[in-house]
Amino acid sequence: KQEVTQIPAALSVPEGENLVLNCSFTDSAIYNLQWFRQDPGKGLTSLLLIQSSQREQTSGRLNASLDKSSGRSTLYIAASQPGDSATYLCADYNFNKFYFGSGTKLNVKP
Amino acid sequence: DAGITQSPRYKITETGRQVTLMCHQTWSHSYMFWYRQDLGHGLRLIYYSAAADITDKGEVPDGYVVSRSKTENFPLTLESATRSQTSVYFCASSLRSNEQFFGPGTRLTVL
Numbered sequence: 001k002q003e004v005t006q007i008p009a010a011l012s013v014p015e016g017e018n019l020v021l022n023c024s025f026t027d028s029a030i031y032n033l034q035w036f037r038q039d040p041g042k043g044l045t046s047l048l049l050i051q052s053s054q055r056e057q058t059s060g061r062l063n064a065s066l067d068k069s070s071g072r073s074t075l076y077i078a079a080s081q082p083g084d085s086a087t088y089l090c091a092d093y094n095f096n097k098f099y100f101g102s103g104t105k106l107n108v109k110p
Numbered sequence: 111d112a113g114i115t116q117s118p119r120y121k122i123t124e125t126g127r128q129v130t131l132m133c134h135q136t137w138s139h140s141y142m143f144w145y146r147q148d149l150g151h152g153l154r155l156i157y158y159s160a161a162a163d164i165t166d167k168g169e170v171p172d173g174y175v176v177s178r179s180k181t182e183n184f185p186l187t188l189e190s191a192t193r194s195q196t197s198v199y200f201c202a203s204s205l206r207s208n209e210q211f212f213g214p215g216t217r218l219t220v221l
Binding site (some may be wrong): 032034036042043044045046049089091093096097098100101102103 | 166
């Protein structure tokens with residue numbers, strides 16, 4: 001069974017700091033990896049999708065990287081803002097299913 | 111409206127009752143998924159469907175039934191609701207290995 005792990009489970013940083021969220025997966029034969037944001041009481045919003053043939057994707061202040069050989073993905077958030085406070089989840093796609101990590105809860109303090 | 115919608119958004123029912131949660135998407139995505147999200151367990155896959163009339167079990171299928179007679183709809187039925195099925199249910203869709211999109215969720219309480 002594919003397992004996806006996210007560390008840390010929670011993170012609190014001051015506004016303006018650059019930060020990295022980590023995601024690791026056990027099976028390197030994934031098709032893609034997707035990062036999501038979830039606000040309290042809300043659904044999941046897709047942030048970035050990295051196909052297995054890609055190494056990274058960027059959207060605004062967000063940059064996600066993928067290293068299949070080491071089973072790792074990172075989400076880099078530049079110049080964090082209080083509005084970035086949310087839970088961030090990663091999910092990889094393998095064998096017709098998406099496997100989710102348990103998320104990193106981010107708090108950006110003003 | 112375009113996108114993926116779920117209904118109802120909130121539901122309270124009693125133990126033993128049958129409940130159906132609806133999911134509708136307008137993108138003609140081939141794949142659709144049902145997840146439940148619980149504190150301490152994260153998102154767990156209940157059932158998924160690769161196309162109309164094709165469904166398969168996920169991680170926690172017991173107590174649930176799905177059907178997919180049309181590409182755009184993927185209802186989830188709790189045949190006899192139990193308190194352990196109190197949860198937030200999310201429907202999602204994707205084009206096979208491409209980006210997955212989620213609905214807003216249904217908060218179900220079983221008394």
